[in-house]
Amino acid sequence: MTIALLFDIGSTFTKVTAVDCDADKLLGTSAAPTTINSDVNEGLEQATAQLEQQTGVIADRADLKLACSSAAGGLKMVALGLVPGLTAQAAQWAALGAGAKVLQTFAFKLSKQEMEKISELDVDIILLTGGTDGGNSDTILHNARVLARSLLDVPIIIAGNKAVQDEINGILQATGKDVRITDNVMPQLEELHIEPARQTIRAVFLEKIVKAKGLDAIQCFVDRVVMPTPSAVMDAAQLLAHGDGKNQGWGELLVVDVGGATTDVHSMATGDPISSGVVLKGLVEPWKKRTVEGDLGMRYSAASLFAAVGEPFLLRTGKELNSNLSFSGDDLERFIISLGEEPNKICASEKEIFFETIIGRAAVTAAMNRHAGRLEQVFTPHGEVFLQRGKDLSRVRKIIGTGGILVHHRSPQVILAGTIRPPEEKTVLTPLAGEFFLDKEYIMSAAGLLAREMPTTAFNLLRRYLTTV
Structure with a gap:
């Protein structure tokens, strides 16, 4: 059995994933608090000790140990x-x-x-x-x-x-x-x-x-730190879209990562105009595109999310999700303030879970609207013309959700539905429909680490462990 240990050293938690590379099978995952401010190896040792208890996998006997990191503020x-x-x-x-x-x-x-x-x-x-x-x-x-x-x-x-x-x-x-x-x-x-x-x-x-952030200390524990965590997620998305050379990929897709501080959107798509009478204007955006919205997080930047999307939008979203539940803008604002004050807060009551759903949906909608292209109507001497700036993602159907907020939410598909363009929207070129998948096992970053060395294993892991919701 060829075993790979794949580490994701985050700002809060260090996650480790054990993979059987011969069977393309996930053996187990574990997590421990990141200890970047003291000895980063302490968090790694705690995570691997938990993994050994759960699976019997011993870190020293792993054939390959790779890491990505977003700790110490990322890159x-x-x-x-x-x-x-x-x-x-x-x-x-x-x-x-x-x-x-x-x-x-x-x-x-x-x-x-x-x-x-x-x-x-x-x-x-x-x-x-x-x-x-x-x-x-x-x-x-x-x-x-x-x-x-x-x-x-x-x-x-x-x-x-x-x-x-x-x-x-x-x-x-x-x-x-x-x-x-x-x-x-x-x-x-x-x-x-x-x-x-x-x-x-x-x-x-x-x-x-890696050295400047103290991550070089883990070189005695892992074979190497390969890349920043967002890069690993992008590499996984690219592999899933293109395929591994032996298996056909999924084609164009989106990855939405809803976090406590940011909401990131990755698109693997050309985004060319799909309608007649539409002219592409400005830079042709990269097929592999990532945007990071620092004011649309679900914990640390919850207050800025409230300011960015506005109370009316949040209230309207809430009414669309549940017209029978009575609540006010003040109720929502108090809840959002509490998230910023308690970033580790776990929502327990039905009302808290509902409010979290509202702001999650709003974060995804706002982030998706900023990521996607737009149409602008222009009148010329030759008639009406539509100018497209950015990507047209109307035909993208595969939409993958990742990040703790989505993974632990009871209704992730309701939050991910914020990626879909409402019928009345004519200018923002977000998807018209979607098939939603959830990264329950945090397999995206792990597969991204393996993508270059073992692309078929990485591709099969993605196909197996991304679940439909």
Whole structure:
């Protein structure tokens, strides 16, 4: 029996999954509090000890031990670009696609105040972009000089105009900055080329960030830390969509991860216009796209969720879900405040569970609406035209829910229904219908860790353990 132990070191809990790679079978899972602030190995040892009690699997005898992590705040980045809707947007997609949390994106020439703001952020990597190849170079050179004069001591990845990359490298290295050069994220106008930047970000994560966050201490416990946890989830989603080379994939799909601090949406889809008379406008978004909504969490950012979606929307959602239950906006607001004050709160009463369903549905709806493309009606001398910005996800049917909120909820399908476009909505291009699956065993991150080394095992695990709801 070939056994793999797959670790997900989160900010709160460290989860370990044991897999029989010969039978493509899950042997068991366990979890323990993450101990990143003391000795991270303590949490790993507790989790594996529990796993041994449950399954008999002994960590030292495992054939493969891989880990991903979002502990210590995950991989935090700032992206710099030339124009908000072009290179700055491309830089953001590259960072998000690498599993990073983008703290902020800046466009145009950095001001003194903006540089001060960046210096105040707890950032791990700077992604410096701007200009197509042979195009505008003033902005990226200006920003390089501003970064060179700063006291920042983090890796800087140059992914802009290749005509001045060597000059930028010299400017930054002259003041002792740690610099990496990769391909331009936008070599030609409105042409995305973000995969090299993604790979460079991952490489820096493994080389520098793992050590900086104290995760290198686990190297004696695991074979290696492979990637940030969101990257593992994206790799699993990509494998499931494409297949493993032997088995046909599911095709286009969505993954919705509802957490205490954020709601993330991953789409594996082209998103091209599907209706006649619709013209795609702006950047063609990546097939593998991830968005992170930091104001739509179910615990730590519950108050910002309330502010973002608004009381009327929450009340309307509640009435749609249960028209017989009487409650007020004040009732909802008090409950949401309590979630922020008690992030480990477990909802017990029927009313609390119902309120949690309302805000879960609202978080998913808002996150999905931000992720999907939109239609804009325009009148021209030749008649009516519809402009599409972003992805049209109308035909995506496979929708996977993951994250503790969904996994432990009695009605996850009700929350996931927030991904579906209501009949009256004509402009937001979310799915028109869906088949819902739940990641009850937290198999997404585990399969993502195995995806490159054992793609067939990873694919079979996903097919077996993602359950219909």
